[in-house]
Amino acid sequence: MSSAPRAHELGVIGCHGCGLVCEHPPDDLTHRHCPRCQAPLHRRRPDSITRTWALLVAALILYIPANLLPVMYTSMFGKVSESTIMVGVIEFWKAGSYGIALVIFIASVAVPCTKFLILGLLLVTAQRRSNWAVRERARLYRLVELVGYWSMLDVLVVAVVAALVKFQKLSDVEPRIGILFFGVVVILTMLSAMSFDPRLTWDTEKE
Numbered sequence: 001m002s003s004a005p006r007a008h009e010l011g012v013i014g015c016h017g018c019g020l021v022c023e024h025p026p027d028d029l030t031h032r033h034c035p036r037c038q039a040p041l042h043r044r045r046p047d048s049i050t051r052t053w054a055l056l057v058a059a060l061i062l063y064i065p066a067n068l069l070p071v072m073y074t075s076m077f078g079k080v081s082e083s084t085i086m087v088g089v090i091e092f093w094k095a096g097s098y099g100i101a102l103v104i105f106i107a108s109v110a111v112p113c114t115k116f117l118i119l120g121l122l123l124v125t126a127q128r129r130s131n132w133a134v135r136e137r138a139r140l141y142r143l144v145e146l147v148g149y150w151s152m153l154d155v156l157v158v159a160v161v162a163a164l165v166k167f168q169k170l171s172d173v174e175p176r177i178g179i180l181f182f183g184v185v186v187i188l189t190m191l192s193a194m195s196f197d198p199r200l201t202w203d204t205e206k207e
């Protein structure tokens with residue numbers, strides 16, 4: 001679909017450290033470094049697909065205990081409970097705190113599941129060298145990168161809720177082991193997105 005020339009057809013290579021476009025003769029197989037930031041130059045990041053898959057699968061596996069284990073211990077009005085993320089969302093919703101319920105749901109279910117799906121889609125299409133919706137896939141990758149900065153929102157919410165409830169002196173809130181799994185899932189998903197070389201999206205010619 002795209003008629004614009006590719007970087008390797010022009011004999012150039014982009015540094016993924018600083019973005020500098022360097023000259024790269026097509027037959028030069030020696031290891032080269034960026035003259036500006038010294039990062040190694042790769043036409044494509046080595047083993048990108050394997051690494052991205054490995055990190056994504058690890059994140060998916062840990063997402064199970066993150067949802068099944070309690071993330072919060074609360075004793076509100078003398079009522080003691082340990083709740084998982086979904087139970088927490090439902091309880092906040094029932095108590096009329098729609099805002100908090102919505103933020104926790106978006107941060108812990110909607111965002112991570114969307115990221116899993118997008119990364120899976122990018123990986124499968126890149127592996128098959130598909131030329132389907134190339135531009136849109138490039139945009140999707142940028143979206144995942146952007147969302148990465150906001151994924152810690154959930155951990156933040158627990159901290160804020162704990163602070164709020166402590167303030168009101170009504171109860172006690174403490175984080176539980178589930179939130180740790182959740183933090184690891186967030187980090188693994190971020191690393192998975194970083195391992196994916198978005199340039200693979202443009203490799204549509206079959207070899």
Ligand SMILES: [Zn+2]
Binds near residue numbers: 034036038
């Ligand atoms: Zn550089």
